[in-house]
Amino acid sequence: MQIESGLERKFSRFSDTLKVSDGVEIEGYASLFGQPDQSGDVVMKGAYAASLSALKAQGQHVKMLWQHDASEPIGVWDAVHEDAKGLYVKGRLLDSVARGREAAALIAAGALDGLSIGYRTKKAMRAKDGIRHLAELELWEVSLVTFPMLSTARVGSKVTQHESDHEGLRDIAHVLRSAIAEMR
Numbered sequence: 001m002q003i004e005s006g007l008e009r010k011f012s013r014f015s016d017t018l019k020v021s022d023g024v025e026i027e028g029y030a031s032l033f034g035q036p037d038q039s040g041d042v043v044m045k046g047a048y049a050a051s052l053s054a055l056k057a058q059g060q061h062v063k064m065l066w067q068h069d070a071s072e073p074i075g076v077w078d079a080v081h082e083d084a085k086g087l088y089v090k091g092r093l094l095d096s097v098a099r100g101r102e103a104a105a106l107i108a109a110g111a112l113d114g115l116s117i118g119y120r121t122k123k124a125m126r127a128k129d130g131i132r133h134l135a136e137l138e139l140w141e142v143s144l145v146t147f148p149m150l151s152t153a154r155v156g157s158k159v160t161q162h163e164s165d166h167e168g169l170r171d172i173a174h175v176l177r178s179a180i181a182e183m184r
Helices: 049-057 098-109 167-183
Strands: 007-014 018-022 025-032 041-043 062-066 069-082 086-093 114-126 132-145
Touching: 018 167, 025 069, 025 114, 049 069, 049 114, 069 098, 069 132, 086 098, 086 132
Parallel strands: 041 132, 062 132
Antiparallel strands: 007 114, 018 025, 025 086, 062 069, 069 086, 114 132
């Protein structure tokens, strides 16, 4: 096996457990352990542990970005941790940010269904079959994206919004859902 390192991004669809509530809260899995992505990489259980501990010790948080664009934060991740399944994230899209409102509408319409991790590889081994096993990653950000790399997890979300607070966003989501229905 060969050891590799470098800055990378990995894409994953929201899992079936993704939820969007009150128009701003989202949760799901940004990474699933043991599943090869489209580039042949497999994230191993425990790959994020050291990075998450270091961030916590420094009082820092994993950033929530739009399409990996560092100039477009769209919310905050309130919880990021590993469990038996993968990297679980729970956070809030900020409705005071235009892109945050757009992201909520796109998720509600089913037009946006991806999560992607931005990280630097600390430890990885490439097996003889070409599969790269990612053993330690320095996690920088989790983005909402259009095209995820890990296609086995699917979105299952709804946006629920307060009647008086988010009428405009609800109208946009309705228009988008109607347009998608007509295209089918």
